[in-house]
Amino acid sequence: MSKAMIRQREVLKTIDRFLGGALVWLFRPPKSISDQESLSMIRTILVIRPGGMGDALLLIPLLQAIHRRFPSATIEVLAERRNTEIFGLTPNLVSKVLCYDRIGDFLRVLGRRYDVVIDTEQWYRLSAVAARLIRAERRIGFATNERRRLFNIPVAYDQGRYEAENFLALLGGLTGELFSLDPDRPFLTVRTVPRGNPLSEQSGRAPITVLIAPGAGYPEKQWGPEKFRQLAEWLVENGYSAGLIGGPADIHLAGDITKGLPVQNFAGRTPLRETARLIATAALVIGGDSVALHLAAAFGTPSIALFGPTPPSQWAPPGKGHRTLYHPPPCSPCSRFGHIPPCPYDVDCLKRVTVEEVFAAVREILPVPILKPSGQ
Structure with missing residues (x-):
């Protein structure tokens, strides 16, 4: 990452701390959800993933688990443009990758209604604000700061746990089930790898x-x-x-x-x-x-x-x-x-x-x- 990008990241963190921190308190907390039986009715799921490519890659086990748990559901991802290649490594897993740094994509998301929105950002408040703006019955995210009040299913975040496991915990918050990762089982294959080694x-x-x-x-x-x-x-x-x-x-x-x-x-x-x-x-x-x-x-x-x-x-x-x-x-x-x-x-x-x-x-x-x- 260039020095300019690092400076830009620090500026964004400052904006999030002040602007995001203020916006969080402008919204009423979403209503609580207690009806687990209606999980069978879930058909559309939006997963929000800001941040770097490494985070996006470690999100794939969560997307795979969502697909297994809700095989009939449509899964969309809202991410940065730089991460679209990551989700391209898993064709047919995600129906659509939308980019929040493309205004048209972001407006399209705001105009839709989802059954579930999962915000996988670990800390930034503005990501939680975006999740609150999107129309959905269930909003899930990490309860790492005041952002927790914007989710009706806040999930604890553990900095001592492998990050892919933290992401899987978000799905557990939705279903009440335990999802885990086998560390010795690869979660990606590239079937088009040429024979021999380049x-x-x-x-x-x-x-x-x-x-x-x-x-x-x-x-x-x-x-x-x-x-x-x-x-x-x-x-x-x-x-x-x-x-x-x-x-x-x-x-x-x-x-x-x-x-x-x-x-x-x-x-x-x-x-x-x-x-x-x-x-x-x-x-x-x-x-x-x-x-x-x-x-x-x-x-x-x-x-x-x-x-x-x-x-x-x-x-x-x-x-x-x-x-x-x-x-x-x-x-x-x-x-x-x-x-x-x-x-x-x-x-x-x-x-x-x-x-x-x-x-x-x-x-x-x-x-x-x-x-x-x-x-x-």
Whole structure:
């Protein structure tokens, strides 16, 4: 994420705190719902998802659970334009993705009536205000601040729980049932993944593929180009075919890491769907708290997660195939509801993760550089 986007995000948070906080109190709380029998009549469900791509990706298990629980219902998503590609990874799950940063889409949502609106935003008040403006009998959302008064089904939010599980709890609030995620069962497949591995084919070799994801939404979540460069060198020296992935904001960072190395650099060169294919067919993904790690969890690709200011219990891939490297000082994790405060210790928490322990984790997961079967 660019510095301009980070500044924009902080401005939006300030607007939400003052404007959103005031608007919340202008609405009367919606009437309570006690008739669980009418759940069988639910036919239209709107899911609101502001925020980053990682959050949108971890929302997919909730959408899948809604589809299983209400197979006859139409599911629509109201999200940011940048997240439409995420929902494109699950065709036929969502009937329509509408963008609230397109005025026409937002007005269309306001003109409709839904049986259920689920606001998956964790903190922002303006999202809850939008949910209150939309005509619906049932409004569900997290009770993290005064936004709770705009929902007739407020749900507790647990910052110590994996985020996909928090999202599933919203559906539990609606039905009174318990929904859980199997951490060892992938929740995404890419059936159009080409046979063989693109990185192996381009390098002319057939060792296992390790993907490095050096970028992250905040600079404080990035391990640093020097350490990633050392990692890339070590992988090459030890016979692992390495590739590097990332978005347009990671192009210069990726260039510094891969310069002069036989490492495939895909940063800024592949759309999300192609990046997803690479991750789905890779044997290992290494990176900080980013959408790449969430994609690894989604596809069941083993990962090494490098954590510092954000809580691994909430954001690191769960399951047996994943390793999290995290050495928190007393002040970590400091991230709260997507906000990382200025660090007076130069992000020492993440710098405590050494290249040597990453090497050891690679050896543990991939003792020898062999190719992952293409059908997985």
